[in-house]
Amino acid sequence: SKPWPWPLQHHEYQRYGRQMIVPGFGLQAQLRLKNSRVLVVGAGGLGCPAAAYLAGAGVGVLGLVDADQVEVSNLHRQVAHSTGRVGMSKVLSAIAYLRELNPTITYKSHQEHLSAANAEAVVSQYDLVLDCTDHPTSRYLVSDACVLLGRPLVSASAFQTSGQLILLNSPPGRGPCYRCLFPRPPPPESVVGCGEGGVLGPVVGVMGVLQALQAIELIAKGGLEPAEGESEAREQRMLIFSAVADGPSFRSVRMRGRRKDCFACSDEAGLTLEHLETSVDYVQFCGVAKPVALL
Amino acid sequence: SKPWPWPLQHHEYQRYGRQMIVPGFGLQAQLRLKNSRVLVVGAGGLGCPAAAYLAGAGVGVLGLVDADQVEVSNLHRQVAHSTGRVGMSKVLSAIAYLRELNPTITYKSHQEHLSAANAEAVVSQYDLVLDCTDHPTSRYLVSDACVLLGRPLVSASAFQTSGQLILLNSPPGRGPCYRCLFPRPPPPESVVGCGEGGVLGPVVGVMGVLQALQAIELIAKGGLEPAEGESEAREQRMLIFSAVADGPSFRSVRMRGRRKDCFACSDEAGLTLEHLETSVDYVQFCGVAKPVALL
Amino acid sequence: MVTAEDSNGAKQLTIAVEFSGGLEMLFSDQRRHSLALPAVDKDGRASNIGFLIDHLCQHVMRDTRRELFVLGGHLRPGILVLINDADWELEGEEEYELRPGDNVLFVSTLHGG
Amino acid sequence: MVTAEDSNGAKQLTIAVEFSGGLEMLFSDQRRHSLALPAVDKDGRASNIGFLIDHLCQHVMRDTRRELFVLGGHLRPGILVLINDADWELEGEEEYELRPGDNVLFVSTLHGG
Ligand SMILES: [Zn+2]
Numbered sequence: 065s066k067p068w069p070w071p072l073q074h075h076e077y078q079r080y081g082r083q084m085i086v087p088g089f090g091l092q093a094q095l096r097l098k099n100s101r102v103l104v105v106g107a108g109g110l111g112c113p114a115a116a117y118l119a120g121a122g123v124g125v126l127g128l129v130d131a132d133q134v135e136v137s138n139l140h141r142q143v144a145h146s147t148g149r150v151g152m153s154k155v156l157s158a159i160a161y162l163r164e165l166n167p168t169i170t171y172k173s174h175q176e177h178l179s180a181a182n183a184e185a186v187v188s189q190y191d192l193v194l195d196c197t198d199h200p201t202s203r204y205l206v207s208d209a210c211v212l213l214g215r216p217l218v219s220a221s222a223f224q225t226s227g228q229l230i231l232l233n234s235p236p237g238r239g240p241c242y243r244c245l246f247p248r249p250p251p252p253e254s255v256v257g258c259g260e261g262g263v264l265g266p267v268v269g270v271m272g273v274l275q276a277l278q279a280i281e282l283i284a285k286g287g288l289e290p291a292e293g294e295s296e297a298r299e300q301r302m303l304i305f306s307a308v309a310d311g312p313s314f315r316s317v318r319m320r321g322r323r324k325d326c327f328a329c330s331d332e333a334g335l336t337l338e339h340l341e342t343s344v345d346y347v348q349f350c351g352v353a354k355p356v357a358l359l
Numbered sequence: 360s361k362p363w364p365w366p367l368q369h370h371e372y373q374r375y376g377r378q379m380i381v382p383g384f385g386l387q388a389q390l391r392l393k394n395s396r397v398l399v400v401g402a403g404g405l406g407c408p409a410a411a412y413l414a415g416a417g418v419g420v421l422g423l424v425d426a427d428q429v430e431v432s433n434l435h436r437q438v439a440h441s442t443g444r445v446g447m448s449k450v451l452s453a454i455a456y457l458r459e460l461n462p463t464i465t466y467k468s469h470q471e472h473l474s475a476a477n478a479e480a481v482v483s484q485y486d487l488v489l490d491c492t493d494h495p496t497s498r499y500l501v502s503d504a505c506v507l508l509g510r511p512l513v514s515a516s517a518f519q520t521s522g523q524l525i526l527l528n529s530p531p532g533r534g535p536c537y538r539c540l541f542p543r544p545p546p547p548e549s550v551v552g553c554g555e556g557g558v559l560g561p562v563v564g565v566m567g568v569l570q571a572l573q574a575i576e577l578i579a580k581g582g583l584e585p586a587e588g589e590s591e592a593r594e595q596r597m598l599i600f601s602a603v604a605d606g607p608s609f610r611s612v613r614m615r616g617r618r619k620d621c622f623a624c625s626d627e628a629g630l631t632l633e634h635l636e637t638s639v640d641y642v643q644f645c646g647v648a649k650p651v652a653l654l
Numbered sequence: 655m656v657t658a659e660d661s662n663g664a665k666q667l668t669i670a671v672e673f674s675g676g677l678e679m680l681f682s683d684q685r686r687h688s689l690a691l692p693a694v695d696k697d698g699r700a701s702n703i704g705f706l707i708d709h710l711c712q713h714v715m716r717d718t719r720r721e722l723f724v725l726g727g728h729l730r731p732g733i734l735v736l737i738n739d740a741d742w743e744l745e746g747e748e749e750y751e752l753r754p755g756d757n758v759l760f761v762s763t764l765h766g767g
Numbered sequence: 768m769v770t771a772e773d774s775n776g777a778k779q780l781t782i783a784v785e786f787s788g789g790l791e792m793l794f795s796d797q798r799r800h801s802l803a804l805p806a807v808d809k810d811g812r813a814s815n816i817g818f819l820i821d822h823l824c825q826h827v828m829r830d831t832r833r834e835l836f837v838l839g840g841h842l843r844p845g846i847l848v849l850i851n852d853a854d855w856e857l858e859g860e861e862e863y864e865l866r867p868g869d870n871v872l873f874v875s876t877l878h879g880g
C-alpha cells in the first residue's frame with residue numbers, strides 16, 4: 065500500500081478541522097501546534113481550563129507540574145478534576161480528564177512542586193510555559209527558569225473577582241520578565257491566595273482559557289521558531305479583568321519593557337542556571353507572612 | 360440527635376467555601392444559586408464551559424437542551440465531551456462530565472432541539488436561560504420564549520476569532536430582547552456557523568465562561584427575585600471580543616434599550632405563547648441559504 | 655482629530671473605521687482603516703454614516719460580494735454599527751454627521767456557538 | 768477636563784482614581800473615585816503622583832492598615848500604577864505631574880491561580 069501522503073493523519077484532519085479552517089490558521093499552524101511542547105505549571109483554577117483547550121487544540125506534548133491532591137473545595141473552579149478523584153494527585157486527575165478529551169497527544173506528569181532544584185530539568189523539556197501557580201515564590205521561580213532557558217512565558221493570575229494576563233520573555237531575551245515588572249516582591253502580609261481569599265470559578269476560568277488562547281496564537285504564528293534578525297519585542301500589554309456588578313470589564317494597559325538592570329534578564333544579570341539551582345532562596349526572597357494575612 | 364442547624368449542608372460549605380468568602384458573595388448568594396434553575400440551550404462550544412462553571416458554582420437545577428450527538432470534530436472546543444463518548448447524545452455526554460464534577464446538584468436532560476412546539480414546556484421549568492446555540496432561528500426562538508415567559512437571557516456567540524456577549528430581557532419586560540436589537544434576521548447567505556466557518560476553541564470557550572459568570576452574578580445579586588417597584592433596566596452593554604494578532608481585545612459597547620414597536624416585547628407586541636407554538640415559522644422568518652454560504 | 659484639505663482644496667475629515675466579526679474579509683482582511691473623507695457630500699451636506707457606507711462600497715471594498723455589506727441601498731441586516739462605541743441607533747443611524755476623529759465600528763452579528 | 772478653584776481661591780484639578788485587584792477594600796470598597804486636588808503642593812510645585820499617594824493616605828483611605836498601601840514613604844511593592852492605561856514607569860513614576868482629567872489606576876498584583 066502507498067504511504068499516507070498527507071502531513072497530518074486522517075483522524076487529525078477530523079479532530080482539528082474546525083480550527084484549521086479559521087482564516088489565518090490552516091495546516092501550518094496545526095503542524096506548529098503538533099510540534100510544540102507546552103508546560104502548564106499548576107493544575108488548579110487556571111491550569112485546568114488552560115490545559116483543556118491546549119489539549120483540544122492539539123499541542124504535541126502537554127506537561128503538567130503540581131504536587132497537590134484534589135480537594136472538594138477545588139471543584140467549583142478546577143473543572144478538569146472530579147469528585148471521584150478527590151485525594152488523587154492533581155496532575156494525574158487532570159491528565160485522566162485530558163486523555164478522555166484528546167487521547168492522541170502526549171501527556172507528561174510531574175507530580176512535584178516546581179523548585180529551584182528541579183526547574184531546569186523540568187522546564188528544559190518544553191518550548192513554552194504557562195504560569196498557573198498561586199504564589200509569588202513560584203512566579204519568580206518560573207520566570208527565572210524561563211529567562212535562563214529561553215522559553216516564552218504566558219503568565220496569568222486571579223483573585224476574588226479580578227484577573228491579570230501578560231506574555232513575558234517573548235521573544236526570549238527581548239520581552240520583559242516577571243522581575244522587570246516586579247523587581248521587589250510584595251510584602252508577605254499582602255499576599256493572599258485563592259484558598260484563603262476566595263475566587264469566583266469563572267473569573268479564574270476566563271483567565272485560564274485566555275492563557276491557552278495566547279499560547280495557541282503564539283505557537284500558530286511561529287512565535288516559538290528562531291526569529292529572523294533582531295525582531296523587536298512587541299508593545300508590552302497586560303490585560304486586567306474585573307467582574308464588576310454591571311458585567312465583565314477588561315482593560316488592556318501598556319507595560320514597560322525590559323529593565324536594563326534586571327537581576328534575571330539584563331545583560332549584566334547575576335543569575336545563572338547554577339546559581340538558580342544552588343543559591344536562590346525564593347521563600348526567603350519573598351518572605352514569610354506573619355499569621356494574619358490580610359489583603 | 361439535633362436537626363442540622365445551618366442553611367447549607369456540611370459538604371456544601373466545603374465545596375462552595377472558596378466562592379462564599381469572596382467579598383460581596385457570601386451565604387445569601389450561595390442560597391440564591393442553590394434555589395436557581397438554569398437552562399443551557401446548546402451543549403456545544405459555549406454550552407460546555409458555561410455548564411461546567413454553573414455546575415461548579417452550585418446552581419440548584421441545571422438543564423441542558425440539544426438534539427445532537429458528539430462528533431470528533433467537536434472535541435477541540437467542546438470540552439465537556441470525550442473521545443469515548445463520540446456518537447452519544449451531547450446532553451447525556453455533558454451531564455456525564457458534570458455529574459463527576461458536581462454530583463450534588465440536579466441535572467435535567469432535554470435530548471431534542473428547542474422548537475416552537477416545545478419551547479414553553481422546556482423554558483418554563485427554569486428561572487434563567489443561556490443561549491449557547493449556533494443559528495439565528497434558535498436565537499430568535501430562545502429570545503421570544505424568554506420574553507413570553509419572563510426569563511432573563513444571557514446570550515453569547517462566537518465565530519472564528521470573534522465573540523459577542525449580551526444580557527437580554529433583564530429585568531424581564533424592561534431590558535431589550537434579541538428582536539429589539541436585531542428586528543430583521545440576517546440574509547441566510549451571510550450566516551455561517553462554527554461547523555462551516557470554523558472557530559478557535561478558547562475563543563468560544565472564553566465566551567461560554569463569561570456567560571456562566573454573567574449568570575452567576577445575576578443570580579448572586581438577587582436578579583431573579585421580583586424587583587421592588589419599577590426597577591430600571593441598567594445601561595445596556597454588549598461585550599465584543601477579538602483574538603487579534605497582538606493579544607486578546609475586548610470592547611464594551613453601549614446598545615439601545617427596548618424597541619417601542621418590538622414584535623416580541625413591546626406593549627403592542629403581537630406575540631403570544633399560543634401564537635409562538637402554532638404560527639411562528641422561524642425557519643421561514645430567517646430564510647434558507649442558497650447552497651454557497653460565504654460569510 | 656484632523657480636518658484637512660485635499661489636493662483640490664475641498665475640506666476633508668479623517669476618521670477611523672474598523673471591521674470585526676468576519677466583515678474584515680470584505681475589506682482586504684484589514685481590521686482598521688484610517689480614512690480621509692470629504693467633509694461634505696456632493697450636495698453640500700455634512701458627510702454622514704450613509705455617505706460613509708457608500709464611500710466604503712465604492713472606494714474601499716475590493717471584494718465583489720457587495721450584497722454581504724449592503725442590500726437595497728442600506729446596510730444589510732445583521733451588521734451592527736458602533737459610533738464611538740455606541741450603537742448607531744442611539745446616534746441617529748445613517749443620519750449621524752461624522753466628526754473628525756470619530757471611530758466607526760462595523761460588526762457582523764455572530765450566531766456560532 | 769476640569770480645572771477649578773476651591774473656596775480659598777486655590778487652583779484645583781479633578782482626576783479619576785480607580786482601585787482594583789483588592790485594593791478597593793482599603794478605600795471604602797469603592798472602585799472609582801473622582802478627586803479634586805490642589806493643582807500645586809504646599810511648596811508651589813505641580814501636584815504629582817507622589818503627592819496623590821500622600822493625599823490618598825491622608826484624606827481618602829479610611830482603613831487603618833496603611834502599610835498595605837505605602838511602605839517607607841513609597842507605594843508598597845506589588846502595586847501597579849497605571850496612568851491613563853500606561854505603567855507609571857513609562858511616565859516618570861512618582862514625578863509624573865497630574866493633568867486635569869487624568870485617570871490613575873492602582874492595581875494590586877495578583878498571585879492566585
Ligand atoms: Zn527581567
Ligand SMILES: [Zn+2]
Pocket residue numbers: 535536537538539540617618621622623624625
Ligand atoms: Zn424586544
